[in-house]
Amino acid sequence: MSSPRDLIRAATARLTEAGVASPEYDASELLAHVLGTSRSRLSLVDDVDAQQQADFEDLLARRATREPLQHLTGSAAFRHVELQVGPGVFLPRPETELLAGWAIERAQDVGPGAVVVDLCCGSGAIALGVADEVTDAEVHAVELDPAAHAWAARNLLGSGVVLRLGDMADALPELDGGVDVVVCNPPYIPLEAWASVAPEARDHDPALALWSGEDGLDAIRVLESTAARLLRPGGWVGTEHADVQGESAAQVFLDSGRWTEVRDHSDLAGRARYLTARLAR
Numbered sequence: 001m002s003s004p005r006d007l008i009r010a011a012t013a014r015l016t017e018a019g020v021a022s023p024e025y026d027a028s029e030l031l032a033h034v035l036g037t038s039r040s041r042l043s044l045v046d047d048v049d050a051q052q053q054a055d056f057e058d059l060l061a062r063r064a065t066r067e068p069l070q071h072l073t074g075s076a077a078f079r080h081v082e083l084q085v086g087p088g089v090f091l092p093r094p095e096t097e098l099l100a101g102w103a104i105e106r107a108q109d110v111g112p113g114a115v116v117v118d119l120c121c122g123s124g125a126i127a128l129g130v131a132d133e134v135t136d137a138e139v140h141a142v143e144l145d146p147a148a149h150a151w152a153a154r155n156l157l158g159s160g161v162v163l164r165l166g167d168m169a170d171a172l173p174e175l176d177g178g179v180d181v182v183v184c185n186p187p188y189i190p191l192e193a194w195a196s197v198a199p200e201a202r203d204h205d206p207a208l209a210l211w212s213g214e215d216g217l218d219a220i221r222v223l224e225s226t227a228a229r230l231l232r233p234g235g236w237v238g239t240e241h242a243d244v245q246g247e248s249a250a251q252v253f254l255d256s257g258r259w260t261e262v263r264d265h266s267d268l269a270g271r272a273r274y275l276t277a278r279l280a281r
């Protein structure tokens, strides 16, 4: 028998050695997962039995090879919702909660019946976050990859979100000109940045979720024209982008001449994170 505190201390050292960015957090999450409790309640556990230790050891070994934490626990938190995740779907990131929060505010401004479209929905994180916090909105979600779409279908079941399998380029023609908010976290990593991407993402997130041409802006170019087609005049689009794309992503929207109020937003660390714009009236 060992105490949670001793196990976490040893596991933290091991994950630090393996280059994991948040070793103590991950060790605690994995132990809580094995014990069927939450991280905040670990201090209430006196001892961990031999079988539980063996299970923890297995997960720790996998995490040390940089398998993502959320693949090991099977879930990811996003704003106030929990998503089922695993191989085949992009793991929702905390920074995307900012973009989702922006979309939620725009939908709330519109009022009951606001029509919101989440393009490139992956696990369904943004769509589910919007549906959860703006219960009177009409939310649609689109995903191209069948494997990711299957995860989204599981997560969006019973949420009221209308999910489509397909390319955002020609998605939802029946909504043309009638959408209030288009929100998107597209693939945006330039191909040349391959070496700088963390192993958790590079080796485990689907390629279709990450890369987007030489400059990383191919999907954002498609989004620009799709959003212009879907939105009503005065409707809003918001898209996440890489921290080096604060100016180049905005330029895609400025160049088309279809947008007003093109503005970039930074995250809490001051990095350029997402862009918003409004379809000219």
Ligand SMILES: C[S@@+](CC[C@H](N)C(=O)[O-])C[C@H]1O[C@@H](n2cnc3c(N)ncnc32)[C@H](O)[C@@H]1O
Residues within 6 Å of the ligand: 090, 091, 092, 093, 096, 119, 120, 121, 122, 123, 124, 125, 126, 142, 143, 144, 145, 148, 166, 167, 168, 169, 184, 185, 186, 187, 188, 206, 208, 209, 210, 219
């Ligand atoms: C960066 S992930 C974001 C997933 C989710 N929105 C999130 O924030 O967790 C991008 C997603 O876009 C999907 N995708 C890529 N190209 C697409 C396209 N042309 N149409 C629709 N979805 C696309 C990928 O399969 C992937 O699931």
